[in-house]
Amino acid sequence: MNLLRKELKNGFKEFFWWFIGYGVLVFLMCFKTSAIVGVNGNQQMIALLSSFPKAFRNLFGLGIVDFSKVEGVYTILFMYMALVAAFYSSIMSFNAVSKEESMNTIEFLYVKPVSRNRIFLTKIISGFFYIILFSILSYFVVLYSTDYIFDYWMEDFALYLSIGLFFIMGIFYSLCLFISVLIKNNKTATTLGFASVIITFIILIMALTTEDTDLYKWIPKFLSPFWLFDARGLLLEGISIVRISQVSSFIIFSTSISFILHRNRDFLG
Amino acid sequence: MKNVYRYEFKTNLKTVLIWLICLMLISWVLIVFYQSAMLDIQEFNKFLSGYSEDILKAFQFDFSSLFSFENYFSGIILYINLCLAIQASILAFSIFTKELKLKLSDYLYSKPLTRTSILSQKFMAGFSLLFLEFILLSAFNLAVANYLIPGIEIVKFSFVLLSMFFVIIVFYSFSFFLSCAIRKWRTPSVRGIEIVMVFFVFKIVNNIGSSNDFTDYIKYISFFDYSDPRALTLNDFYSYENLCFIIAIFVISLILGFMVFRKKNLQSS
Secondary structure, three states: OHHHHHHHHHHHHHHHHHHHHHHHHHHHHHHHHOOOOOOOOOHHHHHHHOOOOHHHHHHHOEOOEOOOOHHHHHHHHHHHHHHHHHHHHHHHHHHHHHHHHHOOOHHHHHOOOOOHHHHHHHHHHHHHHHHHHHHHHHHHHHHHHHHHHHOOOOHHHHHHHHHHHHHHHHHHHHHHHHHHHHOOOHHHHHHHHHHHHHHHHHHHHHHHHOOOOHHHHHOOHHHOHHHHOOHHHHHHHOOOHHHHHHHHHHHHHHHHHHHHHHHOOOOOO | OOHHHHHHHHHHHHHHHHHHHHHHHHHHHHHHHHHHOHHHHHHHHHHHOOOOHHHHHHOOOOHHHHOOHHHHHHHHHHHHHHHHHHHHHHHHHHHHHHHHHHOOHHHHHOOOOOHHHHHHHHHHHHHHHHHHHHHHHHHHHHHHHHHHOOOOOHHHHHHHHHHHHHHHHHHHHHHHHHHHHOOOOOOHHHHHHHHHHHHHHHHHHHHOOOOOOOHHHHHHOOHHHHOOHHHHHOOOOOOHHHHHHHHHHHHHHHHHHHHHHHOOOOOOO
C-alpha cells in the first residue's frame, strides 16, 4: 500500500500539468472553431468544398461529416487530443521503468523486501489509474467546453470519445512498457516509443488522405490505434464490441509479456 | 583538431543517421501520396474552369495554386518539423547534460580547456550534425519530388524546405539554453518531448478554425509558427517579422546559455 501511495503521489504532478495542457488545448480549439459551427454558409461555398479533390476532402473531413454540427468539428479536434494523450501515456510508461534506472534509485527500491512482480504491478496499477482518470476528466472537459462555447449538450458522443481516448492511451501505455522493458538502453527505448507514436499518427493521416484511391489497401491501418478509434468511426458507427475486445486483449497480452521480461531483466546499476 | 568536437560528432552520428533515414522514408511516402492524388486534382482544375472568374475571386483563394505540390507540402511538412524539433531538442539535452548525468563533470572540466571552448565545441558538433541532416534531407526531398511530380517550382519548394532549418535552429538553441540554465535534469529526453509538445499544441490551436482578436496572439507563442511555410502561399518569402523572431531566439538563447554556463556550479559525483 505504501508503494502504491508513493507511486500515485509521484505521478500526480506530471498528470496535473499534462491535464491542464490538455484542457487548455480543448478549450482553445473549441473557441477557435466556434465561428464555423452553426453557420450554414452560402450554398455555393459548400458546393465548391464538396467538389475538392478527394484526398484533400478526406483529410479535412469535408463531405463525410457535417461541419455545421459540433460533432463534425470534434472529428477533427479529436485527432490532436488523442495525439497529446498518447504522448502523455507513453511518457508515463517510461517513467515506470526507465526513470528509476536513470536516477540510480533502482537498487534502493529493489532490495526492499517486496517482490519484483509486486513492484511492477503497483507501477502498472498507478499508470492505469491515471489513464482512467484522464479519460473520465476528459469526458467532462469535452462536455462542458461544448456546453459553454457552443451551447450544445452531447452526452453520447463525448462518452464515445472518452472511451476511445482510454483505449488509445492504454495501447500506447502497454506498448511503451513493453519497449522499455525489452530494450536495455533507456535512450533508445524512449526514442523508439515516441517514434511509434508519431509513425502511427502519420499512418492515420495517410489513411485519411488516400481513402478512395488504390493505395488505401496498402496502408497498414490496423497498426495505428489512432485509426482504430478515429472519431469519424466513433461518430458513424459507435463503439464496436469486437474492436474493444481485440484491443483489450492486445493490452493484456503486451502487459503480461512485459511482466515476464521484467522479472528476468538485468538492471543497469 | 578539436577533440571534444570530434568525440561528440562521432558519438551522435549513428542516432542522427537513424533519424535521417526515418524522415527520408516519411517524406518519400508523403510525396508518393500527392502523386496518387494528382488525377483528382486535374479533374478539379477542369471543374473549376467552369466557374467564372468573378465567383472564384469572391472566395479569396488563389485556386490555381491551392492544390499545388508546394501548398500540399507546406501543410504536411508540419509533421516532419515535429520530428525534427523533437530530435533537435533530444540531441541538445543529451549533449549538454550527459556529463552531469553520468557524473563525469569533474573529469571533463578539469582538462586544460576553458568551459567556453568545451561548450562551443559541443554546440558546434550538434549543430553541424543537424545541419548535415537538413542538407541531406532537403536534397533527398528535392530529388524525389523532381523525379515524381512534373512541373514543380524548385525555388518555391526549396523555400518550403527551408522551414525545417528554422525549426532545427530554434529548438536546438532553446533546448541548449534550458539545459545550461536548469541545474538538475532527471530524464532529459522526456523533458525535450514535453517542451516540444507544448509548442506543438499551440501550433495546432493556431492551425484550426478561424482567428479572432483573442486567438491572434497565440501565433506569437509557438515556435513552429515562426517558420510556417504556409506564409509562402501569399508572399515570396517568410515575413521579416518572423525571421527576426527566429534570429532573436537563436542569438539570445546562445548568449544567455553561455553566460549562465560559465557561472554554473557543476555538481560532481
